[in-house]
Amino acid sequence: MPRLAALLRPARTAFALVALLLAAPAPAEEVDPDIARFVAANTLWTLFHELGHGFVSIYDLPVVGREEDAVDQLATLVMLTLYGDDPDTRDLVSDAAYGWLLAAAQAEEMDDTAFWGAHALDVQRFTAMVCLLAGADEEAFAEVVELSEIPEDEVARCIDEYEVVARSWDRLLEPHRGAGGPGRLIPRYEASDSPAVAGFVAALRESGFDDLLAEIGQSYRLPYNIAVTFADCGEENAFWDPEAREITICHEMIEGLAALASE
Numbered sequence: 001m002p003r004l005a006a007l008l009r010p011a012r013t014a015f016a017l018v019a020l021l022l023a024a025p026a027p028a029e030e031v032d033p034d035i036a037r038f039v040a041a042n043t044l045w046t047l048f049h050e051l052g053h054g055f056v057s058i059y060d061l062p063v064v065g066r067e068e069d070a071v072d073q074l075a076t077l078v079m080l081t082l083y084g085d086d087p088d089t090r091d092l093v094s095d096a097a098y099g100w101l102l103a104a105a106q107a108e109e110m111d112d113t114a115f116w117g118a119h120a121l122d123v124q125r126f127t128a129m130v131c132l133l134a135g136a137d138e139e140a141f142a143e144v145v146e147l148s149e150i151p152e153d154e155v156a157r158c159i160d161e162y163e164v165v166a167r168s169w170d171r172l173l174e175p176h177r178g179a180g181g182p183g184r185l186i187p188r189y190e191a192s193d194s195p196a197v198a199g200f201v202a203a204l205r206e207s208g209f210d211d212l213l214a215e216i217g218q219s220y221r222l223p224y225n226i227a228v229t230f231a232d233c234g235e236e237n238a239f240w241d242p243e244a245r246e247i248t249i250c251h252e253m254i255e256g257l258a259a260l261a262s263e
Ligand SMILES: [Zn+2]
Pocket: 049, 050, 053, 068, 071
């Protein structure tokens, strides 16, 4: 696989996270391990997407093109860097792609306003992600690449696109990489009334999520602490809030992911 020069330092804790996700017995709340892995994969991808928005505002990065597309690409690159090389952990990367496919399949009929949204359509977020996976290593991600029915001549374009996107993000983030910034990523867990949500969050924590945040926080010079908060929001979503210096992962999103995986 063409390797990205460590968007994130290859993290021992990250691999420990996955090993546990793949092998751990169900935690106390009895969540299904396959669903827990799907929820974890898509939560991680979403975290990296929101962190991308955070990097853009914290480091005042230039964005040419739609920011939502750019940070989607970063999220996929980080997943590939952390988990893409190891056959035992690749399912986490594929699960994040399947998340968009399942979301697209579940979506109700679109009205014209869908075309005005800041994000690409769910099915396009799936195909854009598959394009990067095929571009990085078509063979390693053969299952999801085949399922996507990507035309063979598009794969050649995706190989070029992966190289451009990886090189671009690498150059944007390189000046900010390294230890020594005063800031850290600080996990915050608010209580959930849903035992299922509490179970999936507990499974994520038990598999080393806090260590992963610590590792990322030490890999970039963050000027201040950023909270990563799991909380009720009243909607299925996740946010970067530059004023509050906070990434919020909504409990409703965890619930929605579990429902998608259960179908
Ligand atoms: Zn976004």
